[in-house]
Amino acid sequence: MEEHVVATTDELSQGERKLVEIEGREIAVFYVNGEHRAYTNWCAHQSGPVCEGKLTGTSNAEFDRDSLTVDLDWCKEGEVLNCPWHGWEYDVTDGSCLSKDKVRLPSHSVKVEGDEIIITL
Amino acid sequence: MSETAKHATSETTVIDADVHITVEEETVAKYMDEPYRSSITESPHPIFPSSSWDQRMGGKIDDHFSTFTSAGDLLTFQKEFDIEYPIINMFEPLGKFSQPDLAVNLMQAYNNLLFDQFLDDHDFLGLASIATQKPDKAAEELDRVGDEDQIVGVYVGTSGEYPPLGDPEYDIIFQAAEDNGLPIVYHGNGDEFMFDFPIHNRGFNNYFEVQTLGHPWQQMATMSSLIGEGVPEKFPELDFVFLESGIGWVPYMMHRMNKIYHMRRSEVPLLEKSPEEYLRDSFYFGSQPLGEPNDPAHMKQIIGMIGADNLMFATDYPHWDFDHVEELDKYLRNYFTEEEREKVLYETPAEAFNLSL
Secondary structure, rough: OOEEEEEEEHHOOOOEEEEEEEEOOEEEEEOOEEEEEEEEEOOOOOOHHHOOOOEEEEEEEEEOOOOOOOEEEEEEEEEEEEEOOOOOEEEOOOOOOOOOOEEEEOOEEEEEEOOOOEEEE | OOOOOOOOOHHHOEEEEEEEEOHHHHHOOOOOOOOOOHHHHHOOOOOOOOOOOOOOOOHHOOOOOOOOOOOOHHHHHHHOOOOOEEEEEEEOHHHHHOOOHHHHHHHHHHHHHHHHHHHOOOOOEEEEEEOOOOOOHHHHHHHOOOOOOOOEEEEEOOOOOOOOOOOOOHHHHHHHOOOOOOOOEEOOOOOOHHHOOOHHHHHHHOHHHHHHHHHHHHHHHHHHHHHOOHHHHOOOOOOOOOOOOOOHHHHHHHHHHHHHHHHHHOOOOOOOOOHHHHHHHHEEEOOOOOOOOOOHHHHHHHHHHHOOEEEEEEOOOOOOOOOOOHHHHHHHHHHHHHHHHHHHHHHHHHHHHHOOO
């Protein structure tokens, strides 16, 4: 395991990311909701460059059986990473896929020391 | 009906998910209220719409249809085909009728006829017809007839119904079916192809082309609508049965909907799992008309993909493209275990239709 300084904290504002190459691997570090998260730029679907996709919100829905109405909710604004190839959705705060259980983006340990963002790989 | 030789299922209990009663227009009219009864009996113009395709090719295929009208005919069929439990329906797809009130009255008439001529004096099992033009009336009808033990499902044509059959407009029907413990049974129709696909109906030059596409297109549209609208998630206790499209389209739709779901999940946010999981949990498929691959091993693979928990046997008797039980049973005997065979012929339909036989 080796530590890699990939960015300084002032480079990443809320909702921003930096894509770097470490030992031949493309890795992105995101800054969302006060946390840094790092993932390999690889979608579980067809290996697309998921970390280059848009960060958006997404829809949630609940059905009330008595009134037969659907309550649509736009939620997780800025927390949903959409693969630019086919739109697979991932929760950027934990890497989980929103449409498939047990599928997660390959994640990496991130820490901040001083103003340096460090990924361990 | 010709005499058939004793076959492998003579020692096996068989449920047939799709047996059609032929009901003459004048016969159902007797169960209708005015002014709708006279609309059927007195109008110089046909009220029952039909396309002009000749399904039996000038008589080259025998007409079993016209003479299959009574409880006695059904008893004869049971004996000849070794079918212990035929699940009967009144066949007519009601979505094709232009007048909503007439369709509603026809729905009630078909159900009253079903009781009067078939269920009251015999232990047959039947499906309640519904017309979807007025969903609240269909739900009322299910509450009227749904608690009768011999009513084991809800019969819905998939030709002419609009909007597509998963639309929230029909939630009141799903709610009533679920409350009454009845699966919804979808049945397409080649002759009614023109109501859903009028441009193609005009363009094709022979019934081969229409029959090839009519049923699967109608059923695919229905399945896509049900999943896309999240109906199995809204009504988790409700089951869905698809008849008369064969089974080859099922793996195709399963896999295709899985793919599109993962790419467009936020568009169908009611769904909590993959389309394939919903199909395996609550959808059932009648075998007829079973496709005829040149290599029988290919049918083994298709049956295997769907599995014995979701597949059931159906004849579609007395229609021109009916399947004898041997059509499916030859694959079950040759390629599957006796346990799986019994599931398909008996246990799976018993589960789908909530039968306690």
